[in-house]
Amino acid sequence: MSAERDAILSESFVNENPKVTNYIIEIEKKLEKYETLETDYRELDAKYLDVQEDMFGMNIKKFEYEAQIQCLTKENEKLRLENKKLTEEMEKFKRDMVAIYKTNGVRDKIACEAELSNNKNNATTVENDTNYANSILIKNFPQKLIHDDIKKSIEKLGKYMKLPLSDMDISKATRKESKFYERLNMQPDTLILIVEFKDQEMKVNFLKHKEMLKTHKSCKEIEITDFVSEDVYNLYQYAKVLKSHGYNSVYWRNNCVYVKKNRSTNCEPILIESQSQVDVLKSLNQ
Structure with missing residues (x-):
């Protein structure tokens, strides 16, 4: 009974005192604002913790990247020193070769030059006698696989390709000398x-089967292409300008240069025999 009376008196007191009422209202507003601020604070605190976690992860990655950079820097320095060492060895090799060349004397020099000249003349004679249309070019043929009779080496490649190939299928097989090794008299x-074959059919079969060499460790670096002489290659390079004058394709085959107006099977290829012929074809499509 006493509590009810106190509540009634308190309510009556508040109603009779507007200032007290306003004060209570003001307090309630501030309490609501405080609750809102507290909620915002908790959200900000949660975001702050997330940011801290992200920064911690970034710091770990930063340390990892720095460790990788240090490792790469060491590797780079190691490679730089190795490159420097190789450069010094190459310079020493060049000096030694010059010294050897000088100590051989004038007589040896003259004999060497005469021998090289004779080799070049022989090579020129061989090339002039070669039927390039039936020929292929083999690069990176290992010295250790070569026989005294080069034809035997080519026959061995045929066995690796599982291609029936005999001495009767090969007209000739010769080395293409390297001027660099000739000058230094090195192997x-x-x-x-x-390699010149007796007919184009065997040449084409040999080119078709060349990928089979990749399965043999000793032959996987060998490159085999259709042979093109220097003159024909230069003519091919000159004829490529026709592609900007209305011709669809320029190519070489069997040591000959051809151009085609379009890709149609009905379009006959034009045999290019000289640069002047290229100039005429250009003028017709100006």
């Missing part, structure tokens, strides 16, 4: 060979 690790 290269790999050779360039020119």
Whole structure:
């Protein structure tokens, strides 16, 4: 009974005192604002913790990247020193070769030059006698696989390709000398060979089966292409300008240069025999 009376008196007191009423209202508003601020604070605190976690992860990655950079820097320095060492060895090699060349004397020099000249003349004669239309070019042929009779080496490649190939299918097989090794009178690790077949059919079959060499460790670096002479290659380079004068394609085959107006099977290829012929074809499509 006493509590009810106190409540009634308190309510009556508040109603009779507007200032007290306003004060209570003001307090309630501030309490509501405080609750809102407290909620915002908790959200900000949660976001702050998330940011701290992200920064911690970034710091870990930063340390990892720095460790990787240090490792790469060491590797780079190691490679730089190795490169410097190789450069010094190459310079020493060049000096030694010059010294050897000088100590051989004038007589040896003259004999060497005469021998090189004779080799070049022989090579020129061989190339002039070669039927390039039936020929292929073999690069990176290992020196250790070469026989005294180069034809035997080509026959061995045929066995690796599972291609029936005999001495009767090969007209000739010769080395293409390297001027660099000629000057130094050194034997290269790999050779360039020119192989002429008796007919184009065997040449085409040999080119078709060349990928089978990749399965043999000792032959996987060998490259085999259709042979093109220097003159024909230069003519091919000159004829490529026709592609900007209305011709669809320029190509070489069997040591000959051809152009085609379009890709249609009905379009006959044009045999290019000289640069002047290229100039005429250009003028017709100006």
